[in-house]
Amino acid sequence: MAFVEVKAPDFPHNPVAEPLADFQGIAAGLAVTLRHMFTKPVTMQYPEEQPNLPGRHRGRHELRRHENGLERCVGCELCALACPAKAIFVEGAENPPDAPISIGERYAKQWIVNMIRCIFCGFCVEACPTEAVQLKRVFELADYTRQSMIYTKEMLLVPRDQRGLQPDDSWLPGYEAQESGKAASPAT
């Protein structure tokens, strides 16, 4: 039966070398902080300075048009089915043959997305057979009421004289210039 005596180490172990090493460590630390004081802060001054988002950033939805101005959306509701958050509601209707709204037999009478529910997964984009839905690089979606977070078709549809984004063209060179030519569409 033997006890192992655990002795607390004397402080300091080496009365000269250890304090010197301590001061060396403190000096090294002070040098690090002083050096960093003269580097440029990494903070982005957000409202004045906008983030350079990647081209395929998934932000607010956009409903695109064909070159001839007709809507791409045919009201098939596949986006609503694919949506894991059940954020999209689509009400399709017969496309009037004399004054067509979309190119198909049907069009979307209502296309509503609830931005509180949306998780920006992009499944609606993948599900869309006509490449009508795209997620844009608009991220300033905060607002004060639940009602204002319901985005209707009128808010999401690109104007008649614009096509909207080509699918997956966001990585192509010249994309930035194309985007900056357009007026930024506000969130609401």
Next chain:
Amino acid sequence: MTDFLAAIDWNVVLAVVAAFIKAFIIVNVLLVIFAYMTLTERKVMGRMQVRYGPNRVGPFGLLQPIADGIKLALKEDVTPSQANVWVHTLAPIMSLVPALIIFAVIPIGPSIPAGGGPAGQPWTWYIANVNVSYLYVAAIASLGVYGIVLAGWASNNKYSLLGGLRASAQMISYELAQGLAALCVVVMAGSINLYEIVEQQNRSGLPFGLYPIIGWVAFGVYLIAGIAETNRAPFDLPEAEGELGAGFHTEYSGFKWSMFFMAEYVNMVNVSALAIVLFLGGWWPFDPQIPVLGAVAGILGPVAFLVKLALFMFFFIWLRSTLPRLRFDRLMSLGWKVLLPIALANLVLTSIVVALWPIGAWPFA
């Protein structure tokens, strides 16, 4: 009536009025320094952590202290129901007032003799020139610990109490080393009057803190003990937020809390000012005795003092953003087993040097 008027020594009245005006100015300047010190600290620490710090209120965030002050003044003042209301209210006052009145004896610049100042009066850069001014400073500085201990006790909160006890243990321990380091200077100067001490350094041309060996050691011990005295990082054990909530001011809010905050920052100014007076020659190198620039030493001296003060304050911030907090037993062993013996040995060495060689002819210097 005329006899009464004739009996008044108008020089005394003038001196008293001047002291009141100076005290008013000093207290206000100290509180403005405190306000902008909080901003400077946040900005400098921000830059050291590669971010900007506050820059939203006013240009470059310069109005941030005012916004903070308004916020703190309008905040609800919560007193815990089980707290001792009187002591809880008095404690912040007891820690702020000593911090403010220490500055009464700090000589900021060289005195201009009679005839040099406005209205033919002597012009002095201190409020009072007391013969035992270092004793006064040491005595008042140790009163500040009462505010912290009583705040911890009166809050009726175990974390506050632990913080207060830590503060008392720490401040009492480090006062010894600090006092002994200052005693080295007193021995070197042969005076306990702060003005005399500064004059002595300017006469010999080399501040005491820059004398090899004895001065360096005393300065180093004083600086470490001074940081511990002000409860600043890395010795901020009394308000170790990871262990004690916020320490002694856990149960304080609003203006009472901001008074503790003021006391901490004004104490930083005090320790820095005292270090400048004791070790860096106050207004050195702008002494009235030196040629050419000596004529404007009354202006340049205080400027030199303020520059040194700013450097010290920067050093405090720099340390805070660099060093992690000490463990409490390490803090105690540093104070009692390292700083105190070193300061004692240095005091003995200083006494030997001063006894064997005449002033100004010391070896190593």
